[in-house]
Amino acid sequence: MNLKISALEFIEEVKTGNISVEDFISATIDQIKNIDEKLHAFLHVNPESVEQAKKIDKKIKLGEKVGSCFGMPISIKDNICIKNSKTTCASKMLENFTAPYDATVISKLKEQDAIFVGKVNLDEFAMGLTTEFSAFGPSRNPWNTDYVPGGSSGGSAVSVSAFECVASLGSDTGGSVRNPASFCSTVGYKPTYGLISRYGLISYANSIEQIGPITRTVKDTAFLLNIISGLDPNDNTTIDSGNADFLTDIDSGIEGKKIGVIQEMIGDGIDPAVLSATNDAVSKLEGLGAICEPVSIDMVKYSVASYYTITATEAGSNLARFDNLRYGYDLPLEGYEFNSYISKARTKFGPEVIRRMILGGFVPSAGHAGKYFLKSLKVKSKLTKEVNDAFTKFDYLVAPTVPVLPFKIGEKIDDPIALFLVDINTVIANLTGIPSISVPFSISNGLPIGIQLLAKQNDDKKLLQAARALETTVQLPEVPI
Amino acid sequence: MNKLVTEEEIELVAKFMKIDVHDHKEYVEKVHSMIDFFNILDSAGVEDEEIIIADLPLSKLREDMHIPYEDNLIEKLKNFKGNYVRAPKMI
Numbered sequence: 359m360n361l362k363i364s365a366l367e368f369i370e371e372v373k374t375g376n377i378s379v380e381d382f383i384s385a386t387i388d389q390i391k392n393i394d395e396k397l398h399a400f401l402h403v404n405p406e407s408v409e410q411a412k413k414i415d416k417k418i419k420l421g422e423k424v425g426s427c428f429g430m431p432i433s434i435k436d437n438i439c440i441k442n443s444k445t446t447c448a449s450k451m452l453e454n455f456t457a458p459y460d461a462t463v464i465s466k467l468k469e470q471d472a473i474f475v476g477k478v479n480l481d482e483f484a485m486g487l488t489t490e491f492s493a494f495g496p497s498r499n500p501w502n503t504d505y506v507p508g509g510s511s512g513g514s515a516v517s518v519s520a521f522e523c524v525a526s527l528g529s530d531t532g533g534s535v536r537n538p539a540s541f542c543s544t545v546g547y548k549p550t551y552g553l554i555s556r557y558g559l560i561s562y563a564n565s566i567e568q569i570g571p572i573t574r575t576v577k578d579t580a581f582l583l584n585i586i587s588g589l590d591p592n593d594n595t596t597i598d599s600g601n602a603d604f605l606t607d608i609d610s611g612i613e614g615k616k617i618g619v620i621q622e623m624i625g626d627g628i629d630p631a632v633l634s635a636t637n638d639a640v641s642k643l644e645g646l647g648a649i650c651e652p653v654s655i656d657m658v659k660y661s662v663a664s665y666y667t668i669t670a671t672e673a674g675s676n677l678a679r680f681d682n683l684r685y686g687y688d689l690p691l692e693g694y695e696f697n698s699y700i701s702k703a704r705t706k707f708g709p710e711v712i713r714r715m716i717l718g719g720f721v722p723s724a725g726h727a728g729k730y731f732l733k734s735l736k737v738k739s740k741l742t743k744e745v746n747d748a749f750t751k752f753d754y755l756v757a758p759t760v761p762v763l764p765f766k767i768g769e770k771i772d773d774p775i776a777l778f779l780v781d782i783n784t785v786i787a788n789l790t791g792i793p794s795i796s797v798p799f800s801i802s803n804g805l806p807i808g809i810q811l812l813a814k815q816n817d818d819k820k821l822l823q824a825a826r827a828l829e830t831t832v833q834l835p836e837v838p839i
Numbered sequence: 840m841n842k843l844v845t846e847e848e849i850e851l852v853a854k855f856m857k858i859d860v861h862d863h864k865e866y867v868e869k870v871h872s873m874i875d876f877f878n879i880l881d882s883a884g885v886e887d888e889e890i891i892i893a894d895l896p897l898s899k900l901r902e903d904m905h906i907p908y909e910d911n912l913i914e915k916l917k918n919f920k921g922n923y924v925r926a927p928k929m930i
Contacts, residue, residue: 458908458915591901660883667877674856681857683926684916691918696929701859709865712858716870719852720844721877730877736885774869775876 359385361521362836365430365578368524372418372428379418379429379473383411386431386475390522393839398497399516401436402444403476410473417471425471426585432467433517433526436477437484438569439558440464443474447560448492449482450706455685461558462593463527463569463586470585475523478513482708484529484562485673486510487537487780490771491710498767499541500839502804505764508538514572515542520839525582526572531563532665533759533784535570536796540759540808543798543834545825546572547579548784550815551791552597554583555590563672564595566665566788576797576826580604583818602819612827613647615753622658623757623783631802632758639799639809640756642831643824653748653755657741658786662778664741665785667721667734674718677711680704713774742790749814754824757783759796759808783810793818795825799832806834844871 359381363371371377387407394400404410414429434440437447439457441464446452460468467474481491489497489512499507500520507516511528515538518526528535530548539546547570554569561567571582583604590596617640624636640650682689682703689703707715721730748755761783770776787794792815796808809828813821846863849870853860860866918925 454917456915458910458912594895594900657883660880660885663877663879666873667880678857683918684924686917688917691925691927694927696927697857698859699927701854701857704858705860707858712853712860713866713869713873715856715858716849716852716860716866717873719856720848720870720874723852730874730880732890733880733883733885735890736888737880737883739891740883740885740888742891774873778873778876 361385361389363524364575365524365573366575366581368430369426369428379411379414380408383407383429383431383473383475386523390475393520394522396498396503397500397516397520398495399478399513399520399522400433400476401446401448401479401494401513404443404474407431407473407475414471425469427467427470427472429471429473430525431475431523432472433476433478433514433523434464434474435480435511435514435526435528437480437529437560438464438527439560440474440477443477445477445560447483448480448494449708449711450493451680451682451686451704453687459558462555462590464558466586478517478526480513481510482711483560483673483677484510484531484534485710485714487533487777488771489513489538490767491708493708496767499764500837501543501764501806504766505805506541506767508541508764510534511572512538515539515544515546518542518544518572518574519837524574525578527569528572529559529567530570530788531567531669532781532788535572536759536784536794536808536810537780539572539796541764541806543801543806543808543837544572544574545576545579545798546570546796547583548787548794549583549587550597550793550818552595553587553599553818555593555596557590557592561676563669564676565672566668576795576822576829577605577608579795580608580822597816604819604822608823608826610823611646612643612824615648615824616751617643617648617650617754617756618653618748618752619650620658620755620757621652621654623761627779628758628761629763631763632761632807635800635802635807636758636809639828643756643828646827646831650756653752655741655744655748655786657737657744658782660737661741661785661789662782664734664737665781665789666778667730668738670714670718671722671731672718674715677715738789741786745786745790745792746814753813753820755812757810759783759810763802763805763807787812791815793821795821797825797828798834799828801835804838844874
C-alpha cells in the first residue's frame with residue numbers, strides 16, 4: 359500500500375475503487391506502529407479507526423452517500439476536543455481528561471467521513487516551538503531524529519511528514535502550525551483570524567490563535583479549509599467567508615502580482631542557508647511573473663516582545679480554570695483547604711507553563727501594566743497599521759517561515775530568549791490577524807526550509823493561489839524514514 | 840545588575856496565580872531574562888499610539904439559551920456527590 363499520497367489523491371483512489379479505506383487505514387496504523395516509537399508524534403491512537411474504515415467501505419459498496427473525505431486518515435493536535443476521547447494538551451494536569459463534546463472542526467470533519475487516527479503531541483498547552491515542552495516527551499524530526507520537529511504542533515507536522523496520516527489539524531498562536539510545517543517540510547496554514555471556529559480548541563491566547571491544517575500539498579489545505587471554515591454560533595469571533603471555495607481557481611498563478619520581501623525578516627541572525635533559499639524563492643516568484651520589491655515593517659523588531667507579553671497575559675487568565683476539581687489527575691481532596699488544594703494540584707504544570715503563568719501575572723499587574731501589557735497592545739496596533747499600509751502597495755508579503763534551520767533537541771531548551779527569537783517571522787500574522795502559509799521549499803544539509811507567504815485579512819483564497827504557484831516550482835527529496 | 844523582578848515578587852505572583860512553587864530561585868533567572876527582553880518595548884515609540892480593539896456588539900452574540908446535554912454530564916466528573924461537585928473546604 360502506497361501511503362505517500364496526498365489527501366486529494368487518497369480520495370481519488372478510493373472513489374475509483376483502486377484502494378479500500380480499510381486497507382489504507384490498516385496500513386496507516388501499521389506505519390504508526392512501526393515508526394512512531396522513534397518519532398513520538400502520537401499521544402493516543404484511535405483503536406476504532408479500522409472499524410470506522412470498514413463502515414465507510416460498506417457505504418461505498420452499497421452506493422450510500424459518503425462524505426467528501428471518504429475515510430481520509432487525519433491526526434488531531436491534542437488540544438482539540440474529540441468527544442469521548444482523551445484530550446491532554448500534553449500536560450500531566452489533563453492526563454485523564456476525556457472531552458465531553460466535539461470541537462466544531464471535528465463535527466465538520468465527522469460529517470464528511472474523516473477518520474481520526476489519533477491525537478498528536480504538542481508543547482504543553484501549545485506553549486513552545488519545539489515540542490520539547492510536552493509532558494510526555496518530545497517528538498522527533500523525521501528528517502533527522504536528533505533534531506526538533508518544531509512546535510507547538512510538532513506531532514501534527516511529524517505525522518504528516520512521516521506518512522502516519524494524510525493530513526492533520528494543529529493550532530497556531532504565534533507560528534505553531536507554520537514553524538513545524540517548515541521544520542518537517544509540510545504545508546502549514548494559519549488562516550485569517552475568525553475563518554475557522556475555535557470552539558473546542560483548549561484556549562491559550564484566544565485573541566490571536568487559530569486552528570490550521572498541516573498537509574502535504576497546498577491543494578489539500580484548500581480542500582480542508584472548504585470543510586472546516588465558516589461561521590459558528592459557538593464562536594462569536596468567526597467570520598463569514600461567503601462560502602468561498604478555496605480549491606476553485608487555485609492554479610490561477612501570480613502573474614503581475616506585487617510581492618513585498620520583508621527586510622526585517624532577512625537581516626541579522628538569519629542562517630545563510632535560509633537566506634539563500636529565500637533569495638531563490640523570490641527569483642522563482644519573479645519567474646512566475648510576480649514583481650518582488652523590498653518592504654520595511656519597522657514594528658517587526660518589537661513584535662516578539664509584544665506577542666509574548668500578550669500571550670502570557672491571556673494564558674495566565676485561561677489556565678486559571680484548571681483547578682483539578684471537576685476533571686484532571688487523581689489528587690485526593692481530603693486534607694486540603696480549597697486554595698491550597700488548587701495550588702498543590704497546579705504543581706503538575708510543566709516549568710515552561712509555570713514560567714509563562716508567572717509572566718502572565720506580572721506583566722499586566724498594577725505598576726507594570728503600562729510598561730509591558732498596554733505598550734504591547736500599542737505595538738500590536740501600530741504593527742497592524744504598518745502591515746495594512748504594506749498591503750496597499752503589495753498583494754502578498756514573503757519571508758522565510760523560520761530564520762534558522764531545525765536545531766538539535768536540547769540545544770535551546772534552557773535559553774528562553776533564543777527560543778523567542780525563532781518566532782520572529784511568524785508572530786506578525788497572529789498579532790495582525792492576517793492569513794499566512796508555510797510552503798516546503800528547500801533542503802539544506804538534510805534539514806527542511808519553508809517559505810512563508812502572507813496576504814491581507816480575508817484574502818485566504820488569493821494566498822492559497824500564490825502558495826500553489828510557489829509549490830509548483832519545487833521538487834524536493836523524499837523524507838529519509 | 841538591578842533585578843527587574845525579585846524572588847519575593849515571583850513568590851507573590853505565583854501565590855496570586857495559585858501555583859505552589861517550592862523553589863522560587865529556579866524561576867527568577869529565566870523570568871528575569873524574559874522581562875529584561877520585554878524592555879525592548881520601551882524603544883518602540885508607541886506612547887501616542889491608540890490601542891485598536893475589535894469590539895463585538897451584544898446584538899451579535901448568540902442567544903443565551905440552555906442546550907441540553909444528552910448524557911448526565913456530572914457523572915463524567917471525577918469528584919461529585921448527587922448534583923454537586925465535591926471540593927475541599929473553604930476556610
